[in-house]
Amino acid sequence: MQLGPNGVLYTRGSVPYYGTYPGARVPRPLNLRPHECETPLHALATEVLSLTKMNWNSTQFDQALPIPIRAARQVGRVLKHVSYGEREQTDYPYYM
Numbered sequence: 001m002q003l004g005p006n007g008v009l010y011t012r013g014s015v016p017y018y019g020t021y022p023g024a025r026v027p028r029p030l031n032l033r034p035h036e037c038e039t040p041l042h043a044l045a046t047e048v049l050s051l052t053k054m055n056w057n058s059t060q061f062d063q064a065l066p067i068p069i070r071a072a073r074q075v076g077r078v079l080k081h082v083s084y085g086e087r088e089q090t091d092y093p094y095y096m
Contacts (some may be wrong), residue, residue, distance in 0.1 A: 007032040007041045011052040011065070030065075 012027040014020060021027070034044055051066035065073075082088050 005034070005041075007045055009045045009048055011049060 008029040009032055010027050010029045012021075012023055015022055030048065032041065032045060032048065034041065037044065048066055051068065079088060
């Protein structure tokens with residue numbers, strides 16, 4: 001849904017195959033606020049929505065967040081336990 005220059009994107013919702021919404025809570029939309037972007041908002045929403053379907057490490061087919069944001073948060077949860085001055089791992093698979 002476009003709201004002026006911004007938009008709202010629901011990444012979770014009703015599934016036609018099941019005929020219902022499979023979640024336990026009301027879905028929360030992502031607020032899309034492009035900053036100096038020539039790409040139409042509809043194209044950006046399509047890309048973001050496709051990134052929510054790309055987590056191959058999960059059996060859940062409708063993630064709430066795009067995989068780059070979700071992965072960055074998971075890495076951040078691990079890195080907060082690294083002691084100051086200790087060398088952290090630079091390989092991405094280490095955190096998954």
